[in-house]
Amino acid sequence: METGMIGATNSATSAATSGTKTGPSNTIDKDGFLQLLVAQLKNQDPTSSSQDPNAMVQQLTSFSSLEQAQQTNTLLQGLQSQNTGIFQAQAASMIGKKVEVDGSGFNLQSGQASMNIYLNSAANVTFTVKDAKGNIVATLPQGNLNSGKATVNWDGKDSSGNQLPDGAYAVSVTATGPDGKTAVPFQTSLIVKVDSVAFSSSGAISVLSGTNTFPLSKVLGVSA
Known part of the structure; x- marks a missing residue:
């Protein structure tokens, strides 16, 4: 390739590079803010009566506030990472x-x-156990239970005395008052072993037991 062609190519490349523009940004960091402040100082005329010293003080204060806010954000991010590690270690101890x-x-x-079942008042309680297909495999009448936890x-x-395989089984609960008709409010919870x-x-923590997964927020208590 001739020297003239090389020169022409380099000139075209330089022109293309210099013609590249960066799109406008809606945000500015503390370094960009400081550059603007320095540029403003360089172009100020201290002898001009139009200069407002209060405006400069306000800008310096804004820069200081911006820097402190960014330092606080960095500190909070570090604390969040530390807390995540603590929560994970505590959750692992449940295995x-x-x-x-x-x-x-x-x-x-x-x-x-x-x-577990928590009754608002004494009730006659029956548990109906269903398999994964929705078939009723066992009915467990509990008789009259007092209010509170049971x-x-x-x-x-199952209902015929056959041992069923391990796994998850759905349970529907009926709790009625002394008249046998009035429903008694209740809440239920499971006792599971953490595998x-x-x-x-994202920082979410879950406990796994068999084929079941529970978010840590659903854990109500831990026993030995």
Whole structure:
């Protein structure tokens, strides 16, 4: 390639590069703010009566506030990361323990499952257990239970006495008053063994028990 052609090519490249423009931005960091402030100082005329010293003081104050806000944000991000690590360590300590989680159902493991019910008043209670297909596999009448907390255990056997496989079973609950018609308000919770703990990139923490996953916010208590 001839020298003239090389020169022409370089000139074209320089022109294309210099013609490239950066789009406007709606935000500015503290470095950009300081550059604007310095440029303003360079172009000020101290002898001009139009100069407002109060405006300069306000701009300097704004720069200081911006810098402090960014430092505070950095500090808060560091504290958030530290707290996330603490929460993860605490959640990991639950592995192998039994926890009470908000919800209903039987999580059958090794032929054993438990579920809690909290009654607003004394009631006649019946648990109806269903498999994953929605079939009724067992009916567990509990008789009259007092108000407050009661724990219902299930050995995993169906209505014919056959042992059912481990897994998750849905439970529907009926609680009626002395007249046998009036529904009594209640809340239910599960007792499950924590097999593992999962952490997501968003910071969410979940406990896993068998095939079930519960967010940490659903954990009501931990036992040995």
